Amino acid sequence: MAVTSTSRDGIAVITFDNPPVNGLGLDVRRGLAEALASANTDDAIQGIVITGGGRVFSGGADIKEFNTPRATQAPNLHDLIAAVEDSAKPVCIAINGTALGGGLELALGANYRVAHAEAEVGLPEVKIGILPGAGGTQRLPRAVGLEAALNMIVSGAPVAAGKLAGTALFDQVVEGDPVEAAVEVLRGKIVAGGPHPRMRDRKVEHDDAQGFLAWARMGVAAASKHFPAPLRCVDAVAASLKPFDEGMAIEREGFTVLVESPESRALRHAFFGERAAGKIDDIGADVRPRTIDRVGIVGAGTMGGGIAMNFLNAGIPVALVETTQEALDRGVATIGRNYGNSAKKGKLTAEQVAQRMALLTPSLDYAVLADADLVIEAVYEDYAVKQSVFGRIDAVARPGAILATNTSTLDVDRIAAFTSRPQDVLGLHFFSPANVMRLLEVVRGAQTAKDVMATAMAMAKRIRKTAVVSGVCDGFIGNRMIEQYSRQAGFLLDEGALPQQVDRAMEAFGFAMGPFRMGDLAGNDIGWAIRKRRYLERPDMVYARNADLLCEMGRYGQKTGKGWYDYVPGDRTPHPSAEVEAMIVAQSQAQGIERREIGDDEIVERLVYALVNEGARILEEGIAARASDIDMVYLSGYGFPVWRGGPMFHADQVGLYNVLAAMRRYARGHRGDAWEPAPLLLELAESGRAFNDPVARPRAVAA
Structure with a gap:
């Protein structure tokens, strides 16, 4: 990191360089303030240009300093912008x-601004x-008018x-070097003479500001009922119609209220959690990913085709293998139909669809996998099937190729043992629909090589997935929880609730979909197959019988x-079923359970705390490296309300x-036996600590 200053015939060019995004950390702020002061006291300098090093001007605050004293230590951003705005010599950004x-707020404090045409500017704080x-x-x-500014903010x-x-906002937008252009703009303004304009002195012009703001408030309120920040943004932008200092006071008040709000705390937790999830403690920058x-x-099938689309979208050729021509044709047709639907919606051009489909090689011959760098199986959840498939992949894949299983629950180490190269095997658990869902669980086996893990994490970024590392256990992080x-949802039905009440309560809490609607969407037979395996492997795991009875009815x-x-037919709207209600009531009677009224608060607590308790076990076992990783799984893959920050943060x-x-x-x-508290939960609760406290973090992910 450095702030450097050079002179170009009376124009000081100050460059700050703080990779990767030129964050305005304390050292940068100090360096800029000192360079600005030095230029102002240098008689040979007539004007000042400030620019960013590398390919970024500034991404704003330095996230490494968030929640530390350095974030607000003088000179803070307000001090720096005031120094730019009050500079005795004109400043061009x-x-x-x-x-x-x-970064943009700093630029707005200058007298003039020049930008490359492809540079992007914005104020993303609402996120x-x-x-x-x-x-x-x-x-x-x-700078840009009331309406454009409100939309951006x-x-x-x-x-x-x-x-x-x-x-x-801009005095010039150029295709060439913005620094050269800024120097020339500044020279011209100096020759023309002052006074040099300040943005704070301009007035906001609008033909019907109050009418527009009233309309905007209604629209924003309807779209952001769980998020207070958008409406506060409207209030702050509306204050720009007032004298500048009055507007600044309203902005400061809004910022102060929001930064302490539970919603902002949750969103900031998610922001940092997503970045933390990409880091594996024992894998440093010296570990080079494979190509x-x-x-x-x-x-x-549904999963394999969806997984393929992720790579096709990233411009990576895909060989797609099936056992029958019918299944292969059906899979390719589904991919083509998905792309066609995107084209109809204007998300892709016909040319882009053709380019993606041209990267796809369908085949019935495993030999097409011989030159693949990564091979992913997406077949039926059965060890015998997996063994057959991995044996054939192992026989044809080149040395150094990574072999991945998309299993959602099975033992990755057992699957790796089906090959002669367990060090090259890991789990890549995509979520359905795989071409849409952001979450990717990267499952680290006992022998998975470090460079294989590094490759998986880099690859996830390339295909725009949120990758979270999991150790090996039944169900990994998400499905285990x-x-x-x-289970709790089933017990609630035994005790007196109905599916529509449980779903309504969880959706009011903020879930995208309640557990029973989710089951109907995913297929109740999937959970049935898992329970059948559990009955053999975990006879101590007790379930409510109603879910099995439902499947026995063919539902x-x-x-x-x-x-x-x-x-x-043709409508996914769920309608309460008299047949299901009768089955549930009869099942309660068969168990001798007297049905009772159950409040929505109890429903929410039982389901969410069941997640939390199992999450605590996952943490203490080292299956997840940090509580925020668990939260990222649930925010990215299970519809947990983002404004609540995930189950562990909640x-x-x-x-x-x-x-x-x-x-x-x-x-x-x-079924009170289901509430045995995890030792980590007990320890933290009794010591007054939290899952997301740094001291609560367990060891690295178990392999």
Whole structure:
């Protein structure tokens, strides 16, 4: 990291370089403030250009300093912007690349701005539950107009500088070197003479500002009911119609309220959790990933086809293998149909669809996998089937190729033993639909090589997945936890609840879908197959019988037109089923359970705390490296409400003492044996700590 200053015939060019995104950390702020002060006291300097090193101007605050005293230590961002704005000599910002958050706010404090046409600018703070806190809500409306600024700030979406050419935000938008252009702009302005403009002195012009703001408030309120930040952003932007200092006071008030809100805490937790999930403690930068230029996939069903699309979208050739021509043709047709639907919606051009399909090589011959760098099996969840497939892959795959299983529950080490190269085997658990869902569980086997893990994590970024590392256990992180959630849902039916009440309560809590609607969508027979295996392997694991009875009735879910709910052909709307209700009531009677009224609060606590308790076991066993990894699994793959931060973060906010007290209360009821608290939960609750405390972090992920 460095701040350097050079002179070009009376123009000081100050460059700050803090890879990877030129974050405005304390050292950068100090360096810029000192370089600015030095230029102002140098009689040979007439004007100042500030630019970023590398390909980025600034991504804003330095995330390494978040939640540390350095984040606000003087000179803070407000101090630095004031120094730029009050400079005795004119300042021009040369935006050489992305300028986000505090980076754009810094630029708005200058007299002039020049940007490369492809540079993107934006204020994304709303995405972590806050609003721009260094004058962005006041200066941007003065620069680009009330409507454009409101759209940028409320959405948090970046905009290409070229689209903002002609606004007061930029004096020039160029295709060439923005620093050279900034030097020339500044020379021209110096020759023309002062005074040099300040953004704070401009007025926001709009023909019907109050009418537009009233309309915007209604739209934003409807779209963001669980998130307070967007409406606060509207209020702050509306304050730009006031004198600048009054508007700044309103912005500061809004920022202060939001930064302490539970929603912002949860969103910030998710922001940092996603970045932490990509790090594996015992794998440093010295471990070089293998090259992935070609991928092979065995199985052209729903999962295999969806997995293939991820690589095709990234421009990676895929060989797709099936055992019958009918299955292969069906799989290829499904991929083509999915791309066709995207083209109809305007998300892809016909040319892009053709390019992706041209990268796909369908085959009935395993020999096409011989030159693949990564081979993924996506076949039926059965050890005998897996053994057959991996034996054939092992025979044809080149040395050094990575072999992956997409299993959702089976033992990756047992599968690795089917090959002669267990060091090259890992689990890549994609979630359905694999071409849509962001989550990818990367399962580390006992012998999985470090460079194989490094390759998987790099590959996940390339195909735009949120990768979370899991150790080997039945169900890994997500499905192991969801089993306890589902067990509690079944017990609630025994005791007096109905599927629609349970689903309604969980959806009101914020889940995208309740457990019974989720079962109907995924296929109830999938869970049935897992339970049948459990009955043999884990006879101590007790389940409510109603889910098995449902499947015995042929009610597998949407694919059969009936599951926990009834469905009308061509319509996925769930309708309560009298047949299912009668079955549930009869099952309660058969067990001698007197049905009772169950409140929504109890439903939510029992299902969420079942997740939390199993998550604690996963942590203490080292299956997950950190609590935030578990939260990322649930935010990215299971529809847990993002504004609650994930199950482990939510438990921290409730207080682990309170979670434990609720669990002990439920342990006195039906199937109370399911509430044996995890030792880690007990330890943390009794010591007043939380899952996401640094001291609560266990050892590295178990292999």
